[in-house]
Amino acid sequence: MSDVLTAPRSRRNIELVLLLLALVVAIGANFLANLGRNEPLGDYFWSQALTLGLMSLFLHIVLRFRAKYADPVILPIVTALNGIGLAMIHRLDLSAVSVNPDFTPVAPQQVMWTAVAIGAAAILLLVFRDHRILRRFTYTSLIVSAVLLLLPLMPPPLGLEINGARIWISVGFGTFQPGEIAKITLAIFFAGYLSTNRDLILLAGKKIGPLQLPRFRDLAPMAAAWVVSIGVLIFQRDLGSSILFFGLFMVMIYVATSRVSWVLIGLAMIAGGVFVALELFSHVALRFDSWINAFDPDVYNRSPGGSGQVVQGLFGLADGGLLGTGLGGGRPDLVTYANSDMIIAALGEELGLIGVVAIVMLYVILVSRGIRAALGTKDGFGKLLACGLSFTIALQCFVVIGGITRLIPLTGLTTPFMSAGGSSLLANWLIVALLLLISETARRPVTSTPMKNSFPEPVGVTGKISRTREAREGNR
Amino acid sequence: MNQAIRGAWVVAVTMFALVLGSLTYVQFFQAAELTANPWNNRQLYQDFGRQRGAILVDGRAVAQSVPSNDQFNYQRVYGEPERYAHLTGFYSLSIGSTQLEDAESEILAGTSSSLFYDRVVSLFSGAEPGGASVELTIDPQLQQLASDLIPEGQRGSIVVMEPSTGKILAMVSKPTYDPNLLSGHDTSIVAENLAALTEQPGLSVYTNPATESLIAPGSVFKLIDAAAALESGEYDAESEIPNPPALEFPGIEYTLPNFVSGGCASRATADLEFALEQSCNTAFAQIALDLGEEALRKQAERFGFGEELSIPTRVLASIFPTDLTDPELAQSAVGQFDTRVTPLQMAMVAAAIANDGEQMKPQLVSSIRAADLELIDSPQPETLRQSVSRETADQLTQWMVNVVDNGTAAGAQVAGVKVAGKTGTAEVTDSGDNAWFTGFAPADDPQVAISIVMENVDIPTGQQLTSPSAKRLIEAVLNR
Numbered sequence: 032m033s034d035v036l037t038a039p040r041s042r043r044n045i046e047l048v049l050l051l052l053a054l055v056v057a058i059g060a061n062f063l064a065n066l067g068r069n070e071p072l073g074d075y076f077w078s079q080a081l082t083l084g085l086m087s088l089f090l091h092i093v094l095r096f097r098a099k100y101a102d103p104v105i106l107p108i109v110t111a112l113n114g115i116g117l118a119m120i121h122r123l124d125l126s127a128v129s130v131n132p133d134f135t136p137v138a139p140q141q142v143m144w145t146a147v148a149i150g151a152a153a154i155l156l157l158v159f160r161d162h163r164i165l166r167r168f169t170y171t172s173l174i175v176s177a178v179l180l181l182l183p184l185m186p187p188p189l190g191l192e193i194n195g196a197r198i199w200i201s202v203g204f205g206t207f208q209p210g211e212i213a214k215i216t217l218a219i220f221f222a223g224y225l226s227t228n229r230d231l232i233l234l235a236g237k238k239i240g241p242l243q244l245p246r247f248r249d250l251a252p253m254a255a256a257w258v259v260s261i262g263v264l265i266f267q268r269d270l271g272s273s274i275l276f277f278g279l280f281m282v283m284i285y286v287a288t289s290r291v292s293w294v295l296i297g298l299a300m301i302a303g304g305v306f307v308a309l310e311l312f313s314h315v316a317l318r319f320d321s322w323i324n325a326f327d328p329d330v331y332n333r334s335p336g337g338s339g340q341v342v343q344g345l346f347g348l349a350d351g352g353l354l355g356t357g358l359g360g361g362r363p364d365l366v367t368y369a370n371s372d373m374i375i376a377a378l379g380e381e382l383g384l385i386g387v388v389a390i391v392m393l394y395v396i397l398v399s400r401g402i403r404a405a406l407g408t409k410d411g412f413g414k415l416l417a418c419g420l421s422f423t424i425a426l427q428c429f430v431v432i433g434g435i436t437r438l439i440p441l442t443g444l445t446t447p448f449m450s451a452g453g454s455s456l457l458a459n460w461l462i463v464a465l466l467l468l469i470s471e472t473a474r475r476p477v478t479s480t481p482m483k484n485s486f487p488e489p490v491g492v493t494g495k496i497s498r499t500r501e502a503r504e505g506n507r
Numbered sequence: 508m509n510q511a512i513r514g515a516w517v518v519a520v521t522m523f524a525l526v527l528g529s530l531t532y533v534q535f536f537q538a539a540e541l542t543a544n545p546w547n548n549r550q551l552y553q554d555f556g557r558q559r560g561a562i563l564v565d566g567r568a569v570a571q572s573v574p575s576n577d578q579f580n581y582q583r584v585y586g587e588p589e590r591y592a593h594l595t596g597f598y599s600l601s602i603g604s605t606q607l608e609d610a611e612s613e614i615l616a617g618t619s620s621s622l623f624y625d626r627v628v629s630l631f632s633g634a635e636p637g638g639a640s641v642e643l644t645i646d647p648q649l650q651q652l653a654s655d656l657i658p659e660g661q662r663g664s665i666v667v668m669e670p671s672t673g674k675i676l677a678m679v680s681k682p683t684y685d686p687n688l689l690s691g692h693d694t695s696i697v698a699e700n701l702a703a704l705t706e707q708p709g710l711s712v713y714t715n716p717a718t719e720s721l722i723a724p725g726s727v728f729k730l731i732d733a734a735a736a737l738e739s740g741e742y743d744a745e746s747e748i749p750n751p752p753a754l755e756f757p758g759i760e761y762t763l764p765n766f767v768s769g770g771c772a773s774r775a776t777a778d779l780e781f782a783l784e785q786s787c788n789t790a791f792a793q794i795a796l797d798l799g800e801e802a803l804r805k806q807a808e809r810f811g812f813g814e815e816l817s818i819p820t821r822v823l824a825s826i827f828p829t830d831l832t833d834p835e836l837a838q839s840a841v842g843q844f845d846t847r848v849t850p851l852q853m854a855m856v857a858a859a860i861a862n863d864g865e866q867m868k869p870q871l872v873s874s875i876r877a878a879d880l881e882l883i884d885s886p887q888p889e890t891l892r893q894s895v896s897r898e899t900a901d902q903l904t905q906w907m908v909n910v911v912d913n914g915t916a917a918g919a920q921v922a923g924v925k926v927a928g929k930t931g932t933a934e935v936t937d938s939g940d941n942a943w944f945t946g947f948a949p950a951d952d953p954q955v956a957i958s959i960v961m962e963n964v965d966i967p968t969g970q971q972l973t974s975p976s977a978k979r980l981i982e983a984v985l986n987r
Binding site: 285326347350351365405418433 | 508512516525529530544549553
């Protein structure tokens with residue numbers, strides 16, 4: 032399916048060129064933010080430039096040694112996104128400090144997290160030479176996911192409730208959202224479970240008309256995913272994460288089975304969940320109300336749960352218009368959570384429609400490269416993992432930007448790589464490391480050393496059936 | 508499996524297409540509507556966050572924007588606030604802006620179309636388009652002197668103009684206030700300050716009394732009667748007018764008297780020179796009754812009555828009443844009844860007579876400079892109209908010099924200089940009168956026209972605060 036006819040090339044030099052370009056964009060954005068706010072280039076500017084530059088070049092060198100054939104576009108894109116995010120967070124710091132000199136800047140912490148996240152991605156690349164090792168941890172991942180999701184519900188001082196959501200835990204130096212990491216471990220579990228059991232799920236079950244219905248007991252993993260999502264919604268009061276978890280599972284089960292019936296069942300379950308949530312939880316109902324009736328004065332002024340945030344974000348976007356106000360020239364600080372949940376509104380205001388479309392296009396390319404890796408790799412586990420993780424990024428962008436532009440109700444989610452928040456940044460860089468690993472196996476020439484493939488598919492009944500099915504699909 | 512992966516990719520790209528569509532909708536198609544939304548205070552924040560141009564007097568800023576440590580970035584600050592409050596007005600977040608801050612708002616903000624070129628340049632250079640600065644015609648020493656000449660607690664205005672150009676050299680009113688109290692960004696403090704200022708008697712922070720308060724002119728209006736008489740051709744320097752101690756009207760119990768202790772009583776008939784010199788009510792009332800209401804109003808309008816001006820701040824139209832009975836016409840002709848003028852209007856009358864009858868438009872702004880100091884505009888002297896003929900102007904000047912030399916305005920005499928003037932006292936309440944002086948100097952080469960009004964004073968105080976003040980101002984102008 033991905034037999035390389037031309038001589039395989041590592042493309043690491045192209046990556047280096049693109050990476051330098053990305054650093055020019057990222058550091059240039061920070062420079063312009065300082066310029067726009069009439070601030071001299073302080074320590075922050077140099078620490079941002081050095082941290083982002085050195086860490087991303089370090090990861091590039093790690094790739095040269097450990098994943099020579101990895102996709103060359105992924106690293107430059109996420110470096111650019113991360114850098115633009117840092118510039119906007121810093122620019123919002125400058126506004127906040129000018130109003131309140133005691134304000135603690137967010138950007139230095141985000142720079143530190145950037146270093147930690149890229150470092151963690153490098154470690155992951157160094158420890159796991161091949162993503163298929165992760166398949167061994169299928170059930171471990173399930174347990175880890177459960178622990179991570181339960182941690183925030185522990186009583187204080189461990190679990191923390193911030194703005195009504197219980198998704199944080201306190202770690203020595205700050206707060207952390209274990210749910211962000213759970214996104215990855217759950218993806219590993221789903222990928223491992225589905226790649227092992229897909230044939231059983233596929234072959235059993237009644238067929239009604241064009242729909243092949245799954246057996247009831249095969250619905251168990253889907254039910255588990257539903258329980259996790261609804262659990263997150265109920266106990267952690269986090270609508271965004273529950274949508275994300277469920278979306279992740281839906282796409283993976285669809286890819287594993289190629290069955291539309293599963294998607295329909297999934298959508299039905301989501302609809303049911305949303306209906307129940309609307310009936311039971313005021314915070315979900317309020318979000319829907321703020322979406323539909325955003326410009327109703329009562330809804331606008333309601334606190335909490337009013338539409339003020341989304342409407343102010345819309346004003347910002349409108350103010351930016353086509354060309355934007357320029358970094359430092361707008362008033363994105365008027366929007367609450369401008370540096371985290373609403374960072375796209377801030378970027379849209381200052382960089383304009385043109386700038387924000389460019390950013391969205393970076394995500395499109397990133398997701399497409401991830402999906403390309405899923406297509407290219409030969410193992411089902413890798414396909415599921417790469418596709419699931421890539422789709423998660425797309426879904427997250429959709430939920431965030433759709434919420435900000437009032438396409439869908441606003442939910443509190445971070446914009447990958449850009450929003451202030453260490454856990455999200457760490458998780459997304461780990462996802463990048465995994466996508467790079469998978470793309471490496473997808474693009475690495477296998478013809479030269481046939482014995483190198485030291486991780487054979489598990490043998491046994493399932494394996495046999497799997498091959499038969501692959502062959503059958505191939506014949507079609 | 509790959510088919511499904513491609514399916515997932517299509518779904519992902521569809522989601523991206525949807526958000527790109529909604530971003531385009533919000534930022535392009537819906538943008539104008541969102542910008543116009545009344546909850547959208549970004550325009551306000553933008554206006555207040557901009558470095559607004561300064562208002563300058565002789566190169567010194569009496570109003571300027573300085574960087575502030577709050578979310579507006581800039582704070583409007585007024586230097587010498589109380590002396591210039593009525594000219595600059597204030598620039599307030601919660602209660603709007605007034606006077607020059609309002610009238611020149613687009614220039615100061617840099618959004619005026621005359622600054623379009625600078626905006627285009629800054630679009631490419633990336634520099635923030637700063638507002639243009641407005642330089643006033645005011646002479647700071649004269650402004651200070653005029654301010655010092657109105658005692659604290661006295662309600663009054665002084666306007667000093669250059670007759671040949673219409674430039675306003677000084678314009679002061681009291682009671683005054685500190686516009687800094689109203690330009691703060693804390694709206695609750697501004698509301699408190701406004702409430703405190705509103706309680707001060709005689710003070711309105713929204714208006715400039717010199718241009719927006721309409722006051723009974725009393726006898727200074729007789730200059731207009733005299734002008735009307737001369738222009739009608741029915742009167743000249745030789746005309747003798749009956750000058751009884753009091754004018755009676757048939758059928759009603761009203762009489763219009765001359766001032767009891769004045770010099771009018773010494774003559775039973777008067778020529779215009781004497782009538783002006785001693786300010787004889789009955790003589791002028793009879794001229795008015797003879798010429799008629801229409802002739803008087805025509806002359807008043809030729810001096811600028813009935814017309815609003817923007818200099819560029821607003822000047823209210825002065826009023827000569829209509830549909831008058833004989834007693835009302837007689838009263839109106841001596842500046843009583845419903846005749847009302849702004850202090851600036853009387854300066855304009857004096858300036859027109861001084862300038863050979865040619866009335867110049869009063870101007871408060873001498874130049875406008877862009878943020879890079881490039882000259883954008885410098886208003887040229889502008890003729891409003893010919894108020895009276897040159898001959899009439901000469902005759903009136905001669906008579907007004909006589910008023911200062913021998914008559915009621917003797918306090919305005921300046922050694923070695925011919926001063927032309929006319930006083931007035933308008934009876935408005937039982938507790939006090941409005942004391943006026945209007946005039947110009949030197950009579951043969953006029954450089955300054957002055958209008959002074961002190962409201963609600965007793966007669967001796969009024970005399971003290973008008974003609975002698977005019978003398979101080981004339982000396983200051985001639986010695987500068």
